[in-house]
Amino acid sequence: MKKLLNDPRSVVQEAVAGFGAAHPGVVTVSQDPLFITRAEPPRTGKVALVSGGGSGHEPLHGGFVGYGMLDAAVPGPVFTSPTPDPIAAATQAVDQGAGVLHIVKNYTGDVLNFETAADLADAEGIAVRSVLVSDDVAVRDSLYTAGRRGVAGTVFVEKIAGAAAERGDDLDGVAAIATRVAERTRSMGVALRPCIVPHSGEPSFELDDDEVEIGIGIHGEPGRERIGIEPADRIIDRLLGPILDDLPFESGDRVVALVNGMGGTPSMELYIAYRRVADVLAGRGIEVARTLVGDYVTSLEMQGLSLSLLQLDDELLELWDAPVQTVALRWGR
Amino acid sequence: MKKLLNDPRSVVQEAVAGFGAAHPGVVTVSQDPLFITRAEPPRTGKVALVSGGGSGHEPLHGGFVGYGMLDAAVPGPVFTSPTPDPIAAATQAVDQGAGVLHIVKNYTGDVLNFETAADLADAEGIAVRSVLVSDDVAVRDSLYTAGRRGVAGTVFVEKIAGAAAERGDDLDGVAAIATRVAERTRSMGVALRPCIVPHSGEPSFELDDDEVEIGIGIHGEPGRERIGIEPADRIIDRLLGPILDDLPFESGDRVVALVNGMGGTPSMELYIAYRRVADVLAGRGIEVARTLVGDYVTSLEMQGLSLSLLQLDDELLELWDAPVQTVALRWGR
Amino acid sequence: MSGVVLDAAWVREWIRRSAEVIASNRAQLSTLDRAVGDGDHGENMDRGFTAVLAKVEDAPLDATPADLLKLVATTLISTVGGASGPLFGTAYLKASGAVAGAVELDGDAVLAMLSAARDGIVLRGKADAGDKTMVDAWTPAVDAAAALPSGRDPIAVLRAAADAAEAGARATEPLVARKGRASYLGERAVGHRDPGASSSALLLRAAVDAAETG
Amino acid sequence: MSGVVLDAAWVREWIRRSAEVIASNRAQLSTLDRAVGDGDHGENMDRGFTAVLAKVEDAPLDATPADLLKLVATTLISTVGGASGPLFGTAYLKASGAVAGAVELDGDAVLAMLSAARDGIVLRGKADAGDKTMVDAWTPAVDAAAALPSGRDPIAVLRAAADAAEAGARATEPLVARKGRASYLGERAVGHRDPGASSSALLLRAAVDAAETG
Ligand SMILES: Nc1ncnc2c1ncn2[C@@H]1O[C@H](COP(=O)(O)OP(=O)(O)O)[C@@H](O)[C@H]1O
Ligand SMILES: Nc1ncnc2c1ncn2[C@@H]1O[C@H](COP(=O)(O)OP(=O)(O)O)[C@@H](O)[C@H]1O
Ligand SMILES: [Mg+2]
Ligand SMILES: [Mg+2]
Ligand SMILES: [Mg+2]
Ligand SMILES: [Mg+2]
Numbered sequence A, B: 001m002k003k004l005l006n007d008p009r010s011v012v013q014e015a016v017a018g019f020g021a022a023h024p025g026v027v028t029v030s031q032d033p034l035f036i037t038r039a040e041p042p043r044t045g046k047v048a049l050v051s052g053g054g055s056g057h058e059p060l061h062g063g064f065v066g067y068g069m070l071d072a073a074v075p076g077p078v079f080t081s082p083t084p085d086p087i088a089a090a091t092q093a094v095d096q097g098a099g100v101l102h103i104v105k106n107y108t109g110d111v112l113n114f115e116t117a118a119d120l121a122d123a124e125g126i127a128v129r130s131v132l133v134s135d136d137v138a139v140r141d142s143l144y145t146a147g148r149r150g151v152a153g154t155v156f157v158e159k160i161a162g163a164a165a166e167r168g169d170d171l172d173g174v175a176a177i178a179t180r181v182a183e184r185t186r187s188m189g190v191a192l193r194p195c196i197v198p199h200s201g202e203p204s205f206e207l208d209d210d211e212v213e214i215g216i217g218i219h220g221e222p223g224r225e226r227i228g229i230e231p232a233d234r235i236i237d238r239l240l241g242p243i244l245d246d247l248p249f250e251s252g253d254r255v256v257a258l259v260n261g262m263g264g265t266p267s268m269e270l271y272i273a274y275r276r277v278a279d280v281l282a283g284r285g286i287e288v289a290r291t292l293v294g295d296y297v298t299s300l301e302m303q304g305l306s307l308s309l310l311q312l313d314d315e316l317l318e319l320w321d322a323p324v325q326t327v328a329l330r331w332g333r
Numbered sequence C, D: 001m002s003g004v005v006l007d008a009a010w011v012r013e014w015i016r017r018s019a020e021v022i023a024s025n026r027a028q029l030s031t032l033d034r035a036v037g038d039g040d041h042g043e044n045m046d047r048g049f050t051a052v053l054a055k056v057e058d059a060p061l062d063a064t065p066a067d068l069l070k071l072v073a074t075t076l077i078s079t080v081g082g083a084s085g086p087l088f089g090t091a092y093l094k095a096s097g098a099v100a101g102a103v104e105l106d107g108d109a110v111l112a113m114l115s116a117a118r119d120g121i122v123l124r125g126k127a128d129a130g131d132k133t134m135v136d137a138w139t140p141a142v143d144a145a146a147a148l149p150s151g152r153d154p155i156a157v158l159r160a161a162a163d164a165a166e167a168g169a170r171a172t173e174p175l176v177a178r179k180g181r182a183s184y185l186g187e188r189a190v191g192h193r194d195p196g197a198s199s200s201a202l203l204l205r206a207a208v209d210a211a212e213t214g
Helices: A008-022 A084-094 A108-123 A154-167 A171-183 A232-246 A267-283 A314-321 B008-022 B084-094 B108-123 B154-167 B171-183 B232-246 B267-283 B314-321 C008-024 C026-036 C041-057 C065-079 C084-098 C107-125 C135-147 C154-170 C181-189 C195-213 D008-024 D026-036 D041-057 D065-079 D084-098 D107-125 D135-147 D154-170 D181-189 D195-213
Strands: A027-030 A035-038 A048-055 A072-078 A100-105 A128-133 A185-193 A211-214 A225-228 A254-261 A287-294 A303-311 B027-030 B035-038 B048-055 B072-078 B100-105 B128-133 B185-193 B211-214 B225-228 B254-261 B287-294 B303-311
Touching (some): A008 A048, A008 A072, A035 A084, A072 C041, A100 A171, A108 C107, A154 A314, A171 A185, A171 A314, A211 A232, A267 A303, A287 B008, B008 B048, B008 B072, B027 B084, B035 B084, B072 B084, B084 B100, B084 D065, B100 B171, B108 B128, B108 D084, B128 B154, B154 B254, B171 B185, B185 B232, B185 B254, B232 B267, B267 B287, C008 C041, C008 C195, C084 C107, C107 C154, C135 C195, D008 D026, D008 D195, D041 D065, D084 D195, D107 D135, D135 D154
Parallel strands (some): A048 A100, B254 B287
Antiparallel strands (some): A035 A072, A185 A211, A254 A303, B027 B035
16 A cells, blocks of 8 residues: 555544645634634524535535535545434534534435434534435445445535525525435446545455446445446446436436546546447537536546536526535536 | 547547536637637737747636636647747737737747747737746746746746736736736646546556655646655645746745646645645745645646646735636636 | 453553454454455544544543443444445443443443444444444444343353354355345345444454453 | 769658668567567657658659758657657658758758758757767767768768668767656666667668668
8 A cells, every 4th residue: 555644543533634624714623622613603593404424535515615605525535434423513613593404425324423413412402404415326225225325416415505595594404405406316337446444445346457346435335337448438338328218317407517527437437428428418408507527526536527417497507507616526616 | 548539539629518518608719720718708909918838738828718817718729839820820819909918838849839830820910928827836947948837836837927918007008917917827746647648548657556756747747756745744845845846936925826626636635735835834934925726837637736826916806806707717707 | 240340441451452343353354345345444433442542642641431432333333434434423321321320341231332333323223133334243243242141241242242243244145135235236236244243243352352451 | 072962862762662671670679678668669750750761652753852851850750759750750851951952962951951850859859968869879979970071972972871870879878867768767778779769770770771772
């Protein structure tokens, strides 16, 4: 393993400290318990948004703390949900009296720890609602499984729910918008090279030199199937097909399209992928109203990408376009 | 080699096409000759800024086309300077009658091709000035060598010269500001893993599992020396030392600090690095006025980073803070 | 009728041995988790039990078994994270509740403790037997312990539980997972042992060893 | 006194053979460039000469040597990029100028052509002999050709040049570079042959081969 770090056990603490030092105008870091809040507190009475989860997915979630998006992010150890204490502490720190929405990616660990944190916050008299993000179509959904994973589509939920909160919606309203976004988002990913978790020093799975892993998660979990490498356009089609069929997305739909790098993918490859996405969607009569291409929800230095589509309506588009000022997403301010 | 691409010979064309399709509100792509311009033309009479160079360094330069920064970017083949024709065509396309500044990274190929392009533009009656960026302290400067390489500090030059042009400075004025920024910028990089150029499929150099390459360039050129891996803080000190000593940067200086990912580096490692940079600079009495941490000038999927410092004065800070609206850098608008 | 009982010293020894066995199996547990999950189970458990050990060493000398088990629970909840943190945390919390006030634990008390722990895991995680989770170690463990005649020796109870948990962990290998990260893999999880069931078996074996030497 | 002269057909054949030899040495030239530069020299030259070949095939039948050489120059300039594009482009441009108007080239004309090419490279790149660049192939080539007695056979001129260029390219190995990307490496460039000098030698050898069979 070759990584730029000092001590594998303190990577998260050091990185979060560096993040706080680098962006003092946008975020403030609490070291113990570890969470990230906005440097400028929002207007009082705003519903607060808290998200979090295992680290290693940066800029998610800390990079989305700021005006128009999250109020706090709680980074856990690498690929491991944070414990309830810092989640509860962050929840308490950002509550403005209007309640707090927890945005939780659907993993057993995240769900359980956020549940306990919500109970703790509730005991302090804070109203908490939760929304689960489970956009990964690579995982077959079923009542009898842990359900789908939450992956890059989380960005859509955080951005749009953040705008709704900024607009002045109440807790139920913000939760309803967040749920609507989560319900209309679908994602799927591919890996060309696994990542290496600092504390283990081992690749999260093995891939031969001519193999790719289709349906990859964001924690170095193996994916749905392993196939021989193919031209980019073919691989994109393999991701886009299940996404489009699932909701389904149909002719006349307007979408936000996200081509998300997994951390180690050259920008060039993301744009080669987007070129295909744009072609296929145009061919299906689906209008791409807005596009993001870049590293938004990563898996350390994994090489690969995920595609996410959000089916828009007028209100969601308006909220998408609303100003946002975070480290990783910024427009209109 | 495992890459997400269709044909190694068309990666640049496809990626630039995807880039144009993804960001129609910011950039417009000319496919033949290949260059990128702003979607919204600037006000007439503004000095135009053109940069370019080999591809594989994205978001440089196309990601910096837009309000407050470049007027055009000319992408060459991967790691190879573009030829004079598209540079001249881009120069002609964006000239507003006030002349054009070429921002050229100091490589023999870039210098020669931009020279010829300037001659061609001159023949069309366009006033062209050039500024060379040569910020890489890893390369010993001398009258008897090709001189220092231009690396990540190019972002400082493009941002600040862009703001000066937007402010209304004339060609000589913009060139003078650009030169001032270039003269006050120093950079140095390290690689943990080389990149693989699509057409060759070979790693650009070989590194053992416990080695890092200090003083790396952005084209997969080998660096100044190869050493065994060390803790991040030690490696950062090895980069920061030569940077600080060279200008030199001194107590009381204010700087912009850039921790630049080479393409395949997890965000976490960049922030661990920044934490050290902040500590060392604080210890030396140098104030970090502004910070960028992320992938700005990459080398495909190379793993590693570079540090760049710009010594500020009041005017340069004001120009740094001026609004910018490009794909990769955006604030104030 | 056996007169053997287990006390707070046993709980302390159990915890020490748990921390030891988790530390020495850290890499192996993470390797299991790499095959079907995200490769951190050993790391998570080790972080948790290292913290538990420190806490328990500082615990008051008169702490009851229930006090100690509760300390384990809250420490795991606040240090492990992931799926296993809340699940094991709840297990120890419920175990603590089952022996509240007791100073000496006979066989029935130990059975009640194990049974409460299992129920806690099922309550939080909603996994059924056969879902390829830690429940597949705990449920056979509790069943085997309960199958012993009443008035049984607590060490025998622990031994039956540990044996069954080990068999249960092995028996997760051919299963398709229906809970946890392994459920994302469908058929590809077949052939791999569940990490949480494996660590559960290690913890129960540590309980036996602690009782035998204690 | 020799009556042998070279004409436009020779230039065409030279170009064909150049494209061929560059294509078949593409990987090797890039490997050389990977050691001291950025690993693209073979790719750059191949892109250029593939384009040159297409252009020359479409060139008018009555094109003079100078016309053809100019076509090579402009095509290289507009397709190669990098350092080698403008340098070789200028070389062929100056070579073209040196034989302007001529239909048949005798030994002196060929020498003038080579000499002008070399001067063009030095003019643009400002490298001295010994800087570990293509100049270290071209300068010995021109010197060797010039050392032949006057009135010399053009094939002998080319052969002397190609032999010297090959020796010159080999002689770049022990050098520290003072121009081009290899100059970034300092002492680490020692032991590696300069890619541009190597491709220059290949081009001159192609000129000999074209003349001998033409
Ligand atoms: N719903 C559940 N019920 C019971 N046990 C579960 C459940 N989900 C996961 N587990 C257990 O948790 C273990 C994984 O723990 P760990 O790797 O520490 O957490 P994470 O999956 O969050 O990385 C699995 O091996 C399984 O035994
Ligand atoms: N200043 C110079 N003068 C002469 N030749 C040079 C100079 N700089 C570079 N070269 C030649 O160019 C070659 C590299 O060409 P190439 O790899 O195609 O371009 P780049 O260096 O831009 O990638 C070197 O091997 C060297 O022979
Ligand atoms: Mg985990
Ligand atoms: Mg090059
Ligand atoms: Mg795990
Ligand atoms: Mg080269």
